[in-house]
């Protein structure tokens with residue numbers, strides 16, 4: 356879809372939750388390049404402000420909302436911020452994860468995974484999708500992960516939360532396609548982002564730049580419920596999901612987590 360037809364199809368405003376850096380910033384930059392105005396959400400005001408200033412320099416309007424997506428009250432602030440806007444595209448990108456055996460961490464850590472990765476996208480979609488339905492057009496992107504296709508040691512809460520996003524995205528795709536709304540769950544493999552770099556010991560095969568993941572994800576809108584960016588990731592996912600016995604898939608994933616802290 357060309358930049359022009361992207362605006363024609365969805366409208367002028369995009370919202371990105373988890374936008375200050377990494378993949379979220381790449382989504383925001385891609386929307387600005389398509390001439391879309393932006394509402395950007397993240398916790399760190401200064402980092403968000405610097406990105407917003409840069410994007411304004413590219414000729415689009417940008418609103419900033421500093422909030423913690425783990426706190427469901429962000430929905431009220433988001434509704435206020437978007438009350439006078441026709442939001443055409445909504446991306447839930449933020450995630451929280453830890454790499455450790457579940458019972459070596461306090462329960463609060465696992466509950467934070469649920470708050471940011473499970474409650475967050477539900478609250479976000481509830482705030483932004485009903486007006487899209489009323490207008491009969493729009494798009495919702497849920498960032499998921501290859502980690503959500505099978506269990507993995509040391510990644511249990513995160514992997515389960517990403518399975519939730521994948522299935523939520525597929526389900527909403529089925530519900531909303533007849534209403535003119537495109538939904539896609541983007542099941543990414545490793546991406547060069549600051550968050551991934553912090554957790555990394557050695558770059559995984561098939562690691563992609565954030566901009567590539569964004570372009571492949573946006574290109575998938577309207578083409579089906581799920582996208583796996585990157586050829587290596589598509590192949591690995593085919594083998595693990597379709598060919599390997601479930602226990603082997605869990606074993607391979609658990610081994611690959613050793614590349615992370």
Ligand SMILES: NC(=O)c1ccc[n+]([C@@H]2O[C@H](COP(=O)([O-])OP(=O)(O)OC[C@H]3O[C@@H](n4cnc5c(N)ncnc54)[C@H](OP(=O)(O)O)[C@@H]3O)[C@@H](O)[C@H]2O)c1
Pocket residue numbers: 372373374375376377378379380396397398399400402422423424425447448449450451471498499500501542543544545546547548549550551
């Ligand atoms: N990176 C990878 O290798 C990889 C692989 C597969 C899937 N994914 C998925 O891709 C998405 C992006 O990954 P990433 O590595 O770029 O993400 P990240 O490091 O988790 O954070 C991305 C953005 O989200 C914001 N954020 C995080 N927690 C937040 C919260 N509680 N409230 C508000 N904002 C929050 C961060 O800004 P602030 O710190 O300013 O809040 C940052 O701008 C995630 O959904 C992840 O699961 C990533």
